[in-house]
Amino acid sequence: MRQASGTLRRETPGQGLHDITREVAQWVEAQGMAQGLLTLFCTHTSASLLIQENAAPAARADLERYFARIAPEDPTAYAHDDEGPDDMPAHLRAALTQVQLTIPLNAGRLALGTWQGIYLFEHRRRPHRRTLALHLIGE
Template sequence: MKQRQTIFDIDTRGQGFYEFSREIRRWCADQKLYCGLLTLFIRHTSASLIIQENADPDVQYDLNRFFGKLVPENPELYRHRCEGPDDMPAHIRSVLTSVQLSVPVVQGELALGIWQGVYLFEHRTAPQSRQVVGHLIGE
């Protein structure tokens, strides 16, 4: 059994979805493991990771609108505001989604479906520098 780790640095331009499947695939291929499990973990509390459709951008648009209505950026609703009015809603959105994902590696490839991509889901309105830790175990 072998293990490999890396950090994916992702700069965002504010709220939205940032697919980084290509970078993950490239890194996994370089590790030359035929069978295994990739775990991804985001090192932040105001952004999250999701696996979602990557064919139609309307999916991301609709998800952004849904989360905007589900968790509004209304400063009157929240006590925590020291990092700005978008920070507490970002924390709540992060709790509702996921900070870690697991993706099987089968025959040296990520076992994602044909329309699936791995995204960093940025919940803050301002640009951010994010880090996602990748841990691959397999043979």
């Protein structure tokens, strides 16, 4: 068994689902393992990770609209607004999704389905620099 760890940094232009599948797959490939398990961890409280539809942009837009409805930017609804009106809604959206993913590695490739992609879900309106920790264990 071997282990590898690394960091992926991604600039986000603002809110939305940002496809990071290619960057993650390139990092995994560079580790030279055939079988294993990848863990990704988002080190932020106002962004999250999702495995989601990668072919139909409308599916991603619907997800973004859904989260805007269930955690709206409403200054009268929250006490926490240290960084602006999108601050607390961003924390709620991250709490409702996930900050870590675990993906099997088979034959040197991430075991994603045909229509699955890995997304960094930015919940803040302004651009941010996000950091993901990657850990791969396998052989």
